[in-house]
Amino acid sequence: MFSISNLASGYGQSQILHDLDLDVDKQEIVAVMGRNGMGKTTFFKTLMGIVNQTRGSVKVDGIEVAGMDTHQRVENGVAYVPQGRMIFPGMTVLENIQTGLPASAGGKVPEDLYQLFPVLHEMRKRKGGNLSGGQQQQLAIARALATNPKVLLLDEPTEGIQPSIIKDIARTLKEIRTLRGLTIVVSEQVLSFTMEIADRFLVIEKGRFVLEESRQNADETTISRYLSV
Numbered sequence: 001m002f003s004i005s006n007l008a009s010g011y012g013q014s015q016i017l018h019d020l021d022l023d024v025d026k027q028e029i030v031a032v033m034g035r036n037g038m039g040k041t042t043f044f045k046t047l048m049g050i051v052n053q054t055r056g057s058v059k060v061d062g063i064e065v066a067g068m069d070t071h072q073r074v075e076n077g078v079a080y081v082p083q084g085r086m087i088f089p090g091m092t093v094l095e096n097i098q099t100g101l102p103a104s105a106g107g108k109v110p111e112d113l114y115q116l117f118p119v120l121h122e123m124r125k126r127k128g129g130n131l132s133g134g135q136q137q138q139l140a141i142a143r144a145l146a147t148n149p150k151v152l153l154l155d156e157p158t159e160g161i162q163p164s165i166i167k168d169i170a171r172t173l174k175e176i177r178t179l180r181g182l183t184i185v186v187s188e189q190v191l192s193f194t195m196e197i198a199d200r201f202l203v204i205e206k207g208r209f210v211l212e213e214s215r216q217n218a219d220e221t222t223i224s225r226y227l228s229v
């Protein structure tokens with residue numbers, strides 16, 4: 001469903017990603033685990049066309065999106081929740097969500113988004129910058145979902161978030177996957193979070209996938225060895 005092959009990219013002369021291959025099924029949740037600086041953010045930015053790829057293919061339901069501008073990739077069903085959430089702090093919660101809506105929605109937020117995140121409805125008139133870290137993460141996810149994606153990419157969603165809220169985010173992501181038939185790729189350093197949600201685990205080191213385990217075979221000790229410094 002979401003097929004990445006031979007993907008390479010970098011910054012200027014320095015190549016960061018080396019021939020990445022990944023096929024994600026519809027409704028599958030894949031976790032890309034790796035320490036700081038191993039290439040997780042570069043991977044997502046390349047998938048979104050924010051960092052230029054030097055080679056490779058990225059297909060959504062058979063449609064080649066590599067080479068498209070970021071907004072065209074969004075139109076073709078790829079949504080991105082960046083590291084650090086990047087919500088607009090001076091805009092209200094409602095306005096933040098509206099930035100993700102297609103023009104055809106006329107600014108109207110779909111009911112099911114507020115059902116998924118009731119707190120965003122309560123706080124829709126508040127400035128995004130006044131929300132807690134966990135609420136901002138929900139807002140960033142809601143804004144991404146407003147584009148009605150087929151594939152959701154999340155870059156370290158648990159960063160800076162309290163453990164109790166992390167559990168809520170895990171529950172919500174699983175719910176969204178089922179409700180919307182979403183395919184999810186999430187990057188993380190926190191294994192307890194991905195153990196709750198992922199069907200498959202990949203470890204990235206220096207821009208290469210060095211380990212792949214299905215949920216059934218995933219061995220926490222082995223994966224955590226890659227994550228400890």
Ligand SMILES: Nc1ncnc2c1ncn2[C@@H]1O[C@H](COP(=O)(O)OP(=O)(O)OP(=O)(O)O)[C@@H](O)[C@H]1O
Pocket residue numbers: 011016034035036037038039040041042043083
């Ligand atoms: N704008 C940039 N220009 C040059 N090199 C960069 C740039 N951004 C990242 N890099 C380099 O690319 C490599 C991968 O970084 P990246 O941010 O993708 O890693 P990461 O796994 O997401 O780490 P983190 O968890 O710290 O975000 C690192 O060596 C980093 O120094």
